[in-house]
Amino acid sequence: MNIYLIRHTKVKLSNNICYGQSDLDLAESFKTEIDIIRNKLNFSSNMNVYTSPLKRCTILSKHLTNELPIIDKRLLELNFGNWELKEWGSLPKSEFDKWLKNIKEYTIPNGESYLDLYKRSKNFFTEIIKKDHKNIYVISHAGVIRSILSYILKISLERSFIINLDYGKISKIIVNQDKNRYLYNIKYINK
Numbered sequence: 241m242n243i244y245l246i247r248h249t250k251v252k253l254s255n256n257i258c259y260g261q262s263d264l265d266l267a268e269s270f271k272t273e274i275d276i277i278r279n280k281l282n283f284s285s286n287m288n289v290y291t292s293p294l295k296r297c298t299i300l301s302k303h304l305t306n307e308l309p310i311i312d313k314r315l316l317e318l319n320f321g322n323w324e325l326k327e328w329g330s331l332p333k334s335e336f337d338k339w340l341k342n343i344k345e346y347t348i349p350n351g352e353s354y355l356d357l358y359k360r361s362k363n364f365f366t367e368i369i370k371k372d373h374k375n376i377y378v379i380s381h382a383g384v385i386r387s388i389l390s391y392i393l394k395i396s397l398e399r400s401f402i403i404n405l406d407y408g409k410i411s412k413i414i415v416n417q418d419k420n421r422y423l424y425n426i427k428y429i430n431k
Contacts, residue, residue, distance in 0.1 A: 241369065243376045244281060245385045245411040248296040249273040256327050260320040260383070263294050273408040274303050280410055280431065290368065291379040292316050301379050309379070314364040317381035321351025344397045354383070354397055361387035369415050369422055385411060392424045404430050
């Protein structure tokens with residue numbers, strides 16, 4: 241089974257703004273970015289496409305394939321709660337410092353922790369690898385993709401930020417089953 245983890249394209253928002261589950265418009269470079277993704281992958285019929293419900297992912301799926309995607313809330317980005325759509329520099333320093341000291345378990349006010357995101361991402365991934373599909377395309381967010389790769393690579397969530405995931409980039413995982421276990425071959429990350 242081939243699993244392609246695709247990060248959505250750039251959003252129409254300044255880089256210094258904190259966003260996660262806000263439903264944002266796509267940047268004007270969207271059409272160019274879509275062509276780049278199309279040139280890297282073979283989007284044909286009989287594909288299995290899963291997407292985050294946020295429009296930056298659902299719109300991308302509609303432009304890549306005619307297949308009807310399966311929308312899955314587990315593919316949502318981190319919920320930044322009270323921090324959503326605020327400048328990073330304007331966040332309450334005491335809260336931000338607590339988050340930086342315990343990025344894995346600190347729950348952002350009215351949001352979630354990175355561990356919460358990891359658990360739902362892992363739940364999604366361990367469910368789809370049991371399906372009998374040849375190719376699975378997952379259109380999602382950096383936090384979700386990073387969590388899935390952390391699970392496969394068995395690296396801590398704190399260290400997962402060493403995994404660079406740019407907008408519109410793809411990571412490919414080949415999954416094989418050997419008796420009662422799954423074997424993962426990461427072909428590439430952030431291509």
